[in-house]
Amino acid sequence: MTWQTVETPTDARPPDPLTVRAQGIPARHAFVEHAHAWGQVVYAVAGVLTVSADRQNLVISPEQAVWLPVGARHRVGSLLGAEFRSLWIAASASRDLPAAACVFRVSPLLRELIVEAAALERGAAVEASPDGYAGRVTALILDQLRRAEPLPGALAWPRGGPIATLCEAVYADPADARGLDAWARELGLSARTLSRRFEAELGLSFRGWRQRLRLFKAIELMGGGLDVTRTALELGYGSTSAFVYAFRTVLGSTPRAYMRGRRGRGGP
Template identity: 35%
Template sequence: MTRLHQIAPSSQSLHPLEKPVTVLNRQVAVNSVIKRHRHLWGQFIYASKGVLAVNIGNERYIVPPEQGVWVPPQITHQVTALTQVTLTGFYLELELLSRLPPGSSLLAVSAFLKALICEARNIPPDYAWRSPDGRLLRLIVDQLAIAKQVALKLPYPRDLRLMEITRELQQNPGNGNSLEQWGSIVGASARTLSRLFKKETGMSYSQWKQKLNLQLAITALAEGQSITNIALNLGYDSPSAFIYMFKKHFGISPKKYLAV
């Protein structure tokens, strides 16, 4: 079992911001976990290099460099580095949040926004809000407000029977059990399990499993695993079947997905 290294969140978490936008740069080692915490203000979490897993409530996001996670104020979250990560966080005061999503979201990071974030990493902590540095940060807020939301968050159920199923699928994603087969294992009818999946996750069993496979595939790609191994571990008959599924969802091949 991989050992996770627990690290503390920023000491600023429970203190008012000194600037309308605060930039936090951080190098996070692979398998490090920034413990569950929350902020008084909004936060955008972005990794210019590496892949993050962000847990918010019962939802989990896998975050490559093409995306970032928006976390509203007072929302408890935990961040895990699945690879070596170069992290940039933007803390936004409440007055700037009216155009940002009201709930946690995975946001697409355009080439323009990525370039702005790269420049913002060099802004000193004592910058003036009405200076060129402040203008750059205001432009980043504008870009976050219009960023496209990416539908790759994965809600986890709370029903004990569904939790047993989802735990097994995380450990053995190639498991091809139908709901009828799961029903005989966890003691519920396929109809009951189907209804509960839709009620607790907002998606069908097959949709949930595909989302899990996409998240696991991104993680495996970040670890440098081969397409063939990933396809077989996820239960696909061939690498081409996996590539087809991946391109259907993301519009690009797995090899191109993590290219930065």
């Protein structure tokens, strides 16, 4: 299936110092690649986004966001659909934010501030004064962005072609156990060619990427209330212990301990 284009806003105005835009992105839709004269935070309150920027192509969940500095060319879309929130931040207000695009963890407080700022944007009367309520929300958002925790291990995502076809299929069904040889036959490539192209595009072997994807999905499923055993089955692990071992190897703790830690930080 091909991707469709989401029209870019025609009423865009420079932020002063912050503008929040709320928009739904349908499944398999994306904005065309573009850049801004201001910084941007790419975030979804629900669903998963694909973000291309600075020669990176990533997938982010609702507990992650991408920072895009002034002038960074980028493309944002969604494989399965998402509720998109875009924070535009004036260059003067983003000077002490990172100089390069990066992924960071969204704290529960920052999430609620983004939701509140979007509601204020929709309101009929928003206080213009920086000392007013909207100004205080803006100041807190900027403070939270300065304190945000970078995430170096974001899930890489291909830009297109047969590697994207493969990744989209595995994302839709992470329990699919087919190996590289079977996928190579499906895509009309040799296993060696597919392996080489996969690692060149994503920096990981297919096996390593699929493990990371499964753990990405595991956090999403457990955050939605699924227990460890059901999550392991949904992701195609042969046993709960195999899932726990893989989770601990990559993330440094058991699934239950990881989720307790999230709740302790105020997560869902």
